[in-house]
Amino acid sequence: MNRNLLLTSLAIFLLSLFFICNTPAKAGWSRMESGTTAGLRGVWGSSGTNVFAVGFDGTILHYDGSGWSAMDSGTSDALYAVWGSSSTDVFVVSDSGYVYHYDGVEWIPWDGGTSSALNAVWGAASTNVFAVGNGGVITHYDGLSFKPLDSDVSHMLRGVWGSTGTDVWAIGDSSRILHFNGTVWSKIDSGGYASNSWDISGSSESNIFIVGDSGNVLAYDGSFWNVEDSGTTANLRGVWAHSSSDVFAVGFGGTILHYDGMNWTVMASGTFPILFDIWGSSSSDVFAVGTNGGIIHYDGIPSPTTTSSTTSSTRSSTTTTTGICPLTKMYGEYTEETQLLRYIRDNILAKTPEGQEIIRLYYQWSPLIVQVLEEDDDFKRDVQEMIDEMLMLLEEETE
Secondary structure, three states: OOHHHHHHHHHHHHHHHHHOOOOOOOOOEEEEOOOOOOOEEEEEEEEOOEEEEEEOOOOEEEEOOOOEEEEOOOOOOOEEEEEEEEOOEEEEEEOOOEEEEEOOOOEEEEEOOOOOOEEEEEEEEOOEEEEEEHHHOEEEEOOOOEEEEOOOOOOOEEEEEEEEOOEEEEEEOOOOEEEEOOOOEEEOOOOOOOOOEEEEEEEEOOEEEEEEHHHOEEEEOOOOEEEEOOOOOOOEEEEEEEEOOEEEEEEEOOOEEEEOOOOEEEOOOOOOOEEEEEEEEEOOEEEEEEHHHOEEEEOOOOOOOOEEEEEOOEEEEEOOOOOOOHHHHHHOOOOHHHHHHHHHHHHOHHHOHHHHHHHHHHHHHHHHHHHHHHHOHHHHHHHHHHHHHHHHHHHHHHO
8 A cells, every 4th residue: 555545544534533423331331351352252140240251262251250360261162152050050052062061160071962053051950951053953951961952943043041941942043933841842933023033031931032133122921922122223142131121132333222121222332343142140230242352341320411432441421412423324323334433433543542532523523514414415425435435445454
């Protein structure tokens, strides 16, 4: 790349930063230092001071109430989910079909009863554990070993949860819903739901939630599955139900949703491109994990009247007028362009005093820019072309 082109791309990059909408973070959400950049896919704990997070390259992290530390997993497998019956009985499933078990001392690889990737794990007890995965695979642990069960489907299964060992649900691609009654798995009518499903969680046999692509949410009332209005079109990847009036869901664009028993509301974190999983010890002690070693924590504190921008472990508030931001007006809230620019802002720009000053200037000039975009189609087109060019240059430089 020659000097003139470099200077031009730098100018475009700086200009584009004024068009990045700073999605406000809930006051109670704050970033935690994980000590890794590996993508994290699952989180679970036996208490608020004994939490496990797992991810790519065999990553297993442990939180003791003070901080996160790396554990020796003994593998480089991609680890997709974690569940346990206690702090000394923890199961982690992997892309190799192996299940890694923690006995309070070390992680030991177990044969998962399949060579297919296992995507989720849940148990009713230490001797009654279910894991689901690619190709419709379901394996069951009876206290001695994992053995495959007949699911009668070939679709990828991504989530599993139950209220008891005789009331277990598995979900996955093509709106597939399966139910286990303690003897056999059967296919269940999704009630018109048409989306790939990614996670399932509940607080009782009559209060269960499924989340999936394009903001789709299904809720089960004990008799029927019903489609709910989540208020977002973001792809959702994880859900955790504390009670019928306290449910959290996470997904693309750092999206966090909360359900209060009546409505879903957005609690966008504005921190990571994708949040994959969420779990809590209580409604005021919730952990979410995602890309680039991302871990955020919710302490239940209500949102103040000012919007907040979270950078690293420090939360700073800036009073500003909310509304449509320039970037989302041009590209949309959850597009690849918007997510990429937000990632650059939060992981590069926000880490320097100069970058923080540019973010501050965004607040100052954003309302005026939005007004011009609404009134001048030529200006809107020219700006979008500049940002498109900048994104193309970034992609070329990273190839």
